[in-house]
Amino acid sequence: MAELVTDLELPEVDLADPAMAGDGYHELLAAAGQRGWLVSSPVAYLVLDRDAGEFFLRARQTAFPGREIAALFGIDGGRLAEQVDANILNLTGDRHRRLRGLVAAAFTPRAAERWRPAMREIAASLWDGLGGATECEFVSAFAGPFPARTIAEVIGAPQEDAPDLQVWSGLVQQQFDIRALSQGTEPIERAVAELYDYVAALLARHRAEPADDLLGALARAEAEGDRLSGDECVNLVLNVLAGGVDTTTAQLAHAMRLFAAHPDQWELLGRRPELLRAAVDEVLRFEPITPFTARICTEQIEYRGVTFPAGTIVAICAERANRQAGAGEVFDIAAEHAGERVLTFGAGAHFCLGQNLARAELEEAIGFLAPRMPGLRPGGPERLGGVEGIYGIESLPLAWSAS
Numbered sequence: 001m002a003e004l005v006t007d008l009e010l011p012e013v014d015l016a017d018p019a020m021a022g023d024g025y026h027e028l029l030a031a032a033g034q035r036g037w038l039v040s041s042p043v044a045y046l047v048l049d050r051d052a053g054e055f056f057l058r059a060r061q062t063a064f065p066g067r068e069i070a071a072l073f074g075i076d077g078g079r080l081a082e083q084v085d086a087n088i089l090n091l092t093g094d095r096h097r098r099l100r101g102l103v104a105a106a107f108t109p110r111a112a113e114r115w116r117p118a119m120r121e122i123a124a125s126l127w128d129g130l131g132g133a134t135e136c137e138f139v140s141a142f143a144g145p146f147p148a149r150t151i152a153e154v155i156g157a158p159q160e161d162a163p164d165l166q167v168w169s170g171l172v173q174q175q176f177d178i179r180a181l182s183q184g185t186e187p188i189e190r191a192v193a194e195l196y197d198y199v200a201a202l203l204a205r206h207r208a209e210p211a212d213d214l215l216g217a218l219a220r221a222e223a224e225g226d227r228l229s230g231d232e233c234v235n236l237v238l239n240v241l242a243g244g245v246d247t248t249t250a251q252l253a254h255a256m257r258l259f260a261a262h263p264d265q266w267e268l269l270g271r272r273p274e275l276l277r278a279a280v281d282e283v284l285r286f287e288p289i290t291p292f293t294a295r296i297c298t299e300q301i302e303y304r305g306v307t308f309p310a311g312t313i314v315a316i317c318a319e320r321a322n323r324q325a326g327a328g329e330v331f332d333i334a335a336e337h338a339g340e341r342v343l344t345f346g347a348g349a350h351f352c353l354g355q356n357l358a359r360a361e362l363e364e365a366i367g368f369l370a371p372r373m374p375g376l377r378p379g380g381p382e383r384l385g386g387v388e389g390i391y392g393i394e395s396l397p398l399a400w401s402a403s
Contacts, residue, residue, distance in 0.1 A: 002307040010040040015292070015388050016179060022384050025291075026319065030329070033320050038306070043178060044294060044313040050321035050343070055303060056295050056314050058348035065296035065313055066090040066176065073181045079193040080185060084175060086235040089350060096349065103236050104353060106154070106214045112356040118153045119364040122146055127372065135379045135399040139253050143396070146365055147248035154244070154357070155237060156213035157202055168195045169245035170392075172238070176294075177389025192238075199237045214240065244354050248361050250289040250385075250392035255280075255366055257396055258287060258331055259376055265333050266376045273367065279333040280362045281342075286331050288318040288344035289391045318343040375401035 013032050014020070020028060029048065032039045037049035047053050056062055070076075070084045084090060088099055105111065126142050136142070148166035152159055171191035174180035180188070206215040218233045259266040269279050292315040301308045308314065322342045327335035345352035352358075380397035 002302045004307050011035045013039050044315040047316045048320040050324045053316040053321045061299045062295040064089045080189045083192050107353045109356045112360040122149045123368040138396040138398045143249050143253040147245050151244045156211050156215045172242035173246045179386050179388050199234050248358050253393040254287045255283040260378050269370050276367045282333045284344045285322045285342045291319040291387045373400035
């Protein structure tokens, strides 16, 4: 007979614990995982097993709890509430499928290939900006501006607007970060309002001067009438901007942090550039920048002899799920993966639309830097973000030898 999850005596993990940072958080989760596939936390039940994670991500009886998180912090009006309600992550059913279908063509593997030349030009420009230096603060010098400038190309925004897109993306993504929300929503509200106004003006220009980019495609869909409303068009672009900059910034920074900590792997990639795609796969497996993906049970679910009542929030742990694949707790870009799928980009109806573009960006950036940064190593104390939302790096000093 199934037991109610609330009646179970489960290990407890607090994601807001100061110890839940850096390499320590991997150790804490590994220890929790040794005690079972399910643990409790102040906000959600954490699912630490790969198969269980796949189940909850794919279950038709679960949904992303964005609206519930917003309500928890009193977000019930204004542009932020409007964005939460319209965010494609919070949509289900026919509307979700229709909107996802309209934007999906811009994020196929073939579409991502189209932007690789622009990515290479951006990487070269940022490298030239270092002026021959052999050290830098990597987040501000490269990991931040690289995806912001790339996404500007994809949506058809001026390159000079990329710094604003970078700032807005980081703030808008905080609507999913409980730690950030607990510190006040005013900066997020302001960023959402500014980004709404920016996207509306950008779309107006694309209607007047059609272009072959994402905004041009959405403007054409809007012009066809019942396929896409003006508000839906603006919200889709805002979702792309918010989700396509901060995430890749974090993943690229973590990639270089990993390689600086594993110089043998960086040297191997330099000698064997054919391992680039496998190296990106290993970065995504080993250090996912969305360690936890929340789902709310929209109706009662029974799984592995446990009953999860409607309204129960679970958080699927990609970090633990991924380390049950490949080389486990070892970072190894040459390890065999045997077709194992990781949960870094989620699964099911809300599987990340931008994963092909993100992979292309990581491949182009890391492939560009590998031969130019021999002897990569830490250049000073790093400053890491929290793991509750996007697991980013605030500061990453790096050093390397002259080519």
